[in-house]
Amino acid sequence: MIDTATQIDMSEMGQRARRAAPQLARARSAQKNEALLAMADALEANADAILEANRLDLEDGRANGLSDALLDRLDLQKRLGGVARDVRVVADLPDPVGKEFDANTLPNGLRVARRRTPIGVLGVIYEARPNVTADVAALALKTGNAVILRGGKETLRSNMAMVAALRGALLAHGFPADAFQYIESTDRRYILEMLKLHQYIDMIIPRGGSALHTFCRENSTIPVITGGLGVCHLFVDASADQDAALKIIHNAKTQRPSVCNAVDTVLVHRDIAASFLPRVIEHLGKDGVTFRAEPGALAALNGGGDARVQTAGPEDFDTEWMALILGLKVVDGLDEAMEHIRQHSTQHSDGILTRDMDNANRFVEEVDSAAVFVNASTRFNDGSALGLGAEIAVSTQKLHARGPMALEELTTYKWVVIGEGHVRP
Numbered sequence: 001m002i003d004t005a006t007q008i009d010m011s012e013m014g015q016r017a018r019r020a021a022p023q024l025a026r027a028r029s030a031q032k033n034e035a036l037l038a039m040a041d042a043l044e045a046n047a048d049a050i051l052e053a054n055r056l057d058l059e060d061g062r063a064n065g066l067s068d069a070l071l072d073r074l075d076l077q078k079r080l081g082g083v084a085r086d087v088r089v090v091a092d093l094p095d096p097v098g099k100e101f102d103a104n105t106l107p108n109g110l111r112v113a114r115r116r117t118p119i120g121v122l123g124v125i126y127e128a129r130p131n132v133t134a135d136v137a138a139l140a141l142k143t144g145n146a147v148i149l150r151g152g153k154e155t156l157r158s159n160m161a162m163v164a165a166l167r168g169a170l171l172a173h174g175f176p177a178d179a180f181q182y183i184e185s186t187d188r189r190y191i192l193e194m195l196k197l198h199q200y201i202d203m204i205i206p207r208g209g210s211a212l213h214t215f216c217r218e219n220s221t222i223p224v225i226t227g228g229l230g231v232c233h234l235f236v237d238a239s240a241d242q243d244a245a246l247k248i249i250h251n252a253k254t255q256r257p258s259v260c261n262a263v264d265t266v267l268v269h270r271d272i273a274a275s276f277l278p279r280v281i282e283h284l285g286k287d288g289v290t291f292r293a294e295p296g297a298l299a300a301l302n303g304g305g306d307a308r309v310q311t312a313g314p315e316d317f318d319t320e321w322m323a324l325i326l327g328l329k330v331v332d333g334l335d336e337a338m339e340h341i342r343q344h345s346t347q348h349s350d351g352i353l354t355r356d357m358d359n360a361n362r363f364v365e366e367v368d369s370a371a372v373f374v375n376a377s378t379r380f381n382d383g384s385a386l387g388l389g390a391e392i393a394v395s396t397q398k399l400h401a402r403g404p405m406a407l408e409e410l411t412t413y414k415w416v417v418i419g420e421g422h423v424r425p
Helices: 010-025 029-045 047-063 068-074 080-092 131-142 153-172 189-194 210-219 242-254 270-285 295-300 334-344 357-366
Strands: 100-105 111-118 121-126 146-150 180-182 203-207 232-236 263-269 290-293 309-311 325-331 349-353 371-374 411-418
Touching: 010 111, 010 121, 010 146, 010 180, 010 189, 029 047, 029 080, 029 131, 029 153, 047 068, 047 080, 047 153, 068 153, 080 131, 121 131, 121 189, 131 146, 131 153, 131 180, 146 189, 153 180, 203 210, 232 242, 232 334, 242 263, 242 270, 242 349, 263 270, 263 334, 270 290, 270 295, 270 325, 290 295, 295 309, 295 325, 325 334, 334 349, 334 357, 349 357, 357 371
Parallel strands: 121 146, 121 203, 146 180, 232 263, 232 349, 263 325, 290 309, 290 325, 349 371
Antiparallel strands: 100 111, 111 411
């Protein structure tokens, strides 16, 4: 284990990252891709050490009472191969750096265009997700950004084992060690110090619970991209194909319940509630799902009586369950469904199940979430599932990036203006 009392000079770490950034920015795509493939190979070559570190983290997590959802996020035992494959996917993706767009020649002959460039230095703070270590390293390298990582104490061994493998591959391909730095202490004061390094770090990306996001927003002097908190909804309209709706809800809840795009609340049109809700209980209940039902849903279920169904509490519709728990509510129609979503959604992933395209179009226009779905599972709000190849986070903000933050979202642009002795009259 790393000594948590180790003293770290955060200002020096920031300076080193800032010095490394120009070398990354000028790296060619071929060099970056070769290093990415080597990083994937290194994860596999060091699998025994990484998985042993992860096993010890899991043991500590169980002993310390971590929830099943957090343990699931922490577990690399069957996922490390997939993490390495994801790094290789990043190598295959088009490099956005240097791409020009909106090119134009003005009437005076001046040529102007916007060119994609790296953001510079990223600061990523995350909890219980060791796969983020490899994901961020790969995405940052591909986009020419230096990065400083700070993971959670519950996954320190796993993270450090992965960092050792990944940095070795970077160094072997000519990249500076300071391109990829990790804060090796679990002392929380270093998070606060990191959030004040605005002269060195260009963007902060927190990945964790609401407390972490709030702390970063309230204490950072650096722009913060928040997201990854999902209180997600599906509204089952009266016209919905009920068989298809059951499959979609089942997938959105059970395929991986601990993630941010899993559905938390199902809203059901009153006209179909008495026939549809019992099917929901039966279809999902056999896979271990339990339910939190408000009075209208309980009435549609003949007052309850099923041990799997409990009365919803006052905070239940604002809860990201991250578990096999599903909120149920009966609504009078589309307007009430959208009003509920406006009040309780975190603007992450919300959808409508309907065969009425007028209702579908209204839902898409009026529900202000990062991803809006029509007759599809909320689980598709993911970089790879949406064809982006990878993501560093799912942003629920409106400035700079929204939804899955993939390669383009980790770049900015500069105006390139080319003249032939032009002066402004």
